[in-house]
Amino acid sequence: MSSDVNGATVDRMAGVDPLPGVAKPDPILVVDGVRRSFGGLTAVDVEHLEVQRGTITALIGPNGAGKSTLFNLLTGFDRVDSGTWTFQGKQLNGLGGHRIAREGMVRTFQLTKALTRLTVMENMLLAAPGQTGERILGSFLRPQWRKQEEANRARAEQLLERFKLLAKKDEMAGSLSGGQRKLLEMARALMVNPTMIMLDEPMAGVNPALVQSLLEHITALRDEGMTVLFVEHDMDVIMGISDWIVVLSEGKVIAEGRPSDIRADQRVIDAYLGSGYEESGREPQTDTGESHE
Amino acid sequence: MDILQVLADATRSAIGPVAAVYALAAIGLNMHFGYTGLLNFGQVGFMLVGGYGVAVSVSTFGLPLGVGFLIGIASAVALALVLGLPTLRLRADYLAITTIAVAEVARLIYRAEFLRDITGGVYGLQSFSTAFYQWNPFPSGTYGFGWLSFSARDLWVMTVTWGLVLVGSAVMWLLIHSPWGRVIKGIREDEDAVRSLGKNVFVYKMQSLIIGGVFGALAGAMLVVNQQTITPDQFMPQVTFYLWAILLLGGAGRTLGPVLGSVVMWFLLSVTDSVLRQLIATDVITFIASSEIGGVRHALVGVALLVLIIFRPQGLIGNRKEMLINVK
Numbered sequence: 001m002s003s004d005v006n007g008a009t010v011d012r013m014a015g016v017d018p019l020p021g022v023a024k025p026d027p028i029l030v031v032d033g034v035r036r037s038f039g040g041l042t043a044v045d046v047e048h049l050e051v052q053r054g055t056i057t058a059l060i061g062p063n064g065a066g067k068s069t070l071f072n073l074l075t076g077f078d079r080v081d082s083g084t085w086t087f088q089g090k091q092l093n094g095l096g097g098h099r100i101a102r103e104g105m106v107r108t109f110q111l112t113k114a115l116t117r118l119t120v121m122e123n124m125l126l127a128a129p130g131q132t133g134e135r136i137l138g139s140f141l142r143p144q145w146r147k148q149e150e151a152n153r154a155r156a157e158q159l160l161e162r163f164k165l166l167a168k169k170d171e172m173a174g175s176l177s178g179g180q181r182k183l184l185e186m187a188r189a190l191m192v193n194p195t196m197i198m199l200d201e202p203m204a205g206v207n208p209a210l211v212q213s214l215l216e217h218i219t220a221l222r223d224e225g226m227t228v229l230f231v232e233h234d235m236d237v238i239m240g241i242s243d244w245i246v247v248l249s250e251g252k253v254i255a256e257g258r259p260s261d262i263r264a265d266q267r268v269i270d271a272y273l274g275s276g277y278e279e280s281g282r283e284p285q286t287d288t289g290e291s292h293e
Numbered sequence: 294m295d296i297l298q299v300l301a302d303a304t305r306s307a308i309g310p311v312a313a314v315y316a317l318a319a320i321g322l323n324m325h326f327g328y329t330g331l332l333n334f335g336q337v338g339f340m341l342v343g344g345y346g347v348a349v350s351v352s353t354f355g356l357p358l359g360v361g362f363l364i365g366i367a368s369a370v371a372l373a374l375v376l377g378l379p380t381l382r383l384r385a386d387y388l389a390i391t392t393i394a395v396a397e398v399a400r401l402i403y404r405a406e407f408l409r410d411i412t413g414g415v416y417g418l419q420s421f422s423t424a425f426y427q428w429n430p431f432p433s434g435t436y437g438f439g440w441l442s443f444s445a446r447d448l449w450v451m452t453v454t455w456g457l458v459l460v461g462s463a464v465m466w467l468l469i470h471s472p473w474g475r476v477i478k479g480i481r482e483d484e485d486a487v488r489s490l491g492k493n494v495f496v497y498k499m500q501s502l503i504i505g506g507v508f509g510a511l512a513g514a515m516l517v518v519n520q521q522t523i524t525p526d527q528f529m530p531q532v533t534f535y536l537w538a539i540l541l542l543g544g545a546g547r548t549l550g551p552v553l554g555s556v557v558m559w560f561l562l563s564v565t566d567s568v569l570r571q572l573i574a575t576d577v578i579t580f581i582a583s584s585e586i587g588g589v590r591h592a593l594v595g596v597a598l599l600v601l602i603i604f605r606p607q608g609l610i611g612n613r614k615e616m617l618i619n620v621k
């Protein structure tokens with residue numbers, strides 16, 4: 001349970017109580033009463049959730065807890081049954097996925113979506129925002145978009161370097177391995193210049209040797225001011241990098257807190273972590289969230 | 294058997310006006326399917342509205358031919374909107390079903406009795422292309438050499454239609470090799486990924502449908518100008534399937550795929566036709582009547598396409614490496 005990636009252990013969430021639905025000092029994303037059910041199954045039922053600007057927040061929970069569904073709802077890839085959410089003060093209900101991405105909230109997918117018959121570089125360039133040549137008439141103004149393209153290419157190469165994909169830049173994305181596709185998808189999302197990035201299991205299938213450097217990269221992004229919300233199952237990753245952890249179970253937020261709070265939370269242990277993470281003993285908890293069992 | 298004659302006829306067919314018309318329509322289909330991944334099984338519908346745009350404007354309403362072309366193009370835009378607005382937000386198969394149905398319904402409407410005063414009903418329309426042939430700059434006579442010669446009229450139609458193919462291919466190349474084309478190809482691969490990167494996928498798909506449809510309309514217009522007559526029943530669904538065969542033969546997702554596909558396809562159709570005809574005339578084949586040649590040669594071309602798809606699934610000039618990448 002190292003916190004070495006975090007460097008000096010700054011508590012970015014100082015003064016925030018580890019309670020489900022707790023208010024944050026500077027929330028970038030505020031979710032209210034978001035519900036989604038599939039037939040009889042309520043996949044997501046989040047009463048209130050805030051994500052603090054400039055932090056790394058982990059969203060964890062057992063399989064089927066509704067993490068990916070919540071991502072889909074918030075990013076406009078699925079429709080809520082009810083509820084609202086605001087991002088940087090702007091209400092996003094009913095906006096299409098592309099509009100939400102343009103607002104600065106960019107997501108990746110649990111099942112990787114590499115654009116297989118495009119090269120790695122084309123995948124990256126496609127993501128750059130505000131391209132003249134990407135409008136139908138603009139596409140004929142070659143000299144105009146050439147310059148933009150060069151600048152984007154330079155930025156893409158930097159990112160690919162970071163993600164150890166530079167050598168592959170002219171290969172078809174479809175020829176990449178599963179782990180490399182994850183990396184490409186993350187790098188590609190960063191090409192959009194998001195204010196907040198939402199990563200659905202970004203480390204799944206990625207070589208452990210590379211995970212460490214990616215974590216460093218993610219913390220660097222946070223230190224530059226980006227907000228990161230990510231879903232992950234690897235406890236070492238979660239505990240090592242997160243400023244804050246939100247635990248989802250059966251669609252509801254059952255706990256929130258710093259890594260140390262979560263590790264000690266009895267309900268989280270029951271719902272999710274299992275005995276391996278009961279290291280700090282079982283102090284009685286004072287949470288008031290919806291209880292299970 | 295006179296092999297030279299067979300090859301001469303086939304070559305004439307391969308570079309003739311009809312091959313050019315099919316190339317033009319297939320370029321549109323290439324935009325839809327080859328680059329955007331849209332399943333359009335009603336490309337003939339765009340040819341129909343293009344052809345009638347010209348014929349009705351000139352023949353029924355006495356408008357100039359140029360205006361007829363513009364109306365044909367506008368009809369294609371309208372048809373693309375009708376097809377795309379309700380379906381392009383849905384899964385790909387909805388567009389496929391809608392296109393095949395709407396193209397057929399459009400044919401039935403254009404041939405309907407109640408529109409007879411405008412469209413000529415089942416008899417169609419004639420004499421709308423006089424102006425086109427008045428513009429013919431070639432003095433009358435035959436052009437070419439020996440077995441490969443064309444009349445001034447044919448040469449003029451070929452010049453204009455192949456000219457359109459050339460310009461169309463260039464426009465297509467410019468579009469595809471631009472950031473716009475990159476988004477379009479991205480949509481073919483995975484539209485959710487493209488949407489997650491902030492691109493309005495619906496608008497891009499609509500633009501692609503319109504552009505490809507306009508190529509179909511131009512093809513339809515040149516087809517009827519070449520024939521100097523239009524009838525509704527020449528726009529049957531099998532025209533669309535010919536276009537698909539041409540596209541897959543040449544190579545989908547390649548600028549010159551549809552052009553090469555059309556040339557080769559018309560060459561093969563002509564060769565099988567002549568060979569069968571000669572074999573029957575010389576009693577080498579006795580179990581096929583000459584009236585059945587049309588059907589048999591289509592079957593043969595079908596077999597040839599099957600063989601192609603098995604051994605060269607990327608088409609004649611497709612990229613095998615791209616083809617073999619597992620898409621999901």
Ligand SMILES: Nc1ncnc2c1ncn2[C@@H]1O[C@H](COP(=O)(O)OP(=O)(O)OP(=O)(O)O)[C@@H](O)[C@H]1O
Pocket residue numbers: 038041043061062063064065066067068069070110
């Ligand atoms: N499109 C859908 N139709 C029906 N049920 C769905 C759909 N999407 C998700 N579900 C259900 O909603 C629940 C939540 O699924 P979700 O994918 O959000 O879980 P998750 O927390 O991301 O799980 P995992 O950790 O396994 O990725 C599951 O029970 C799932 O079966």
Ligand SMILES: [Mg+2]
Pocket residue numbers: 067068069110200
């Ligand atoms: Mg999930």
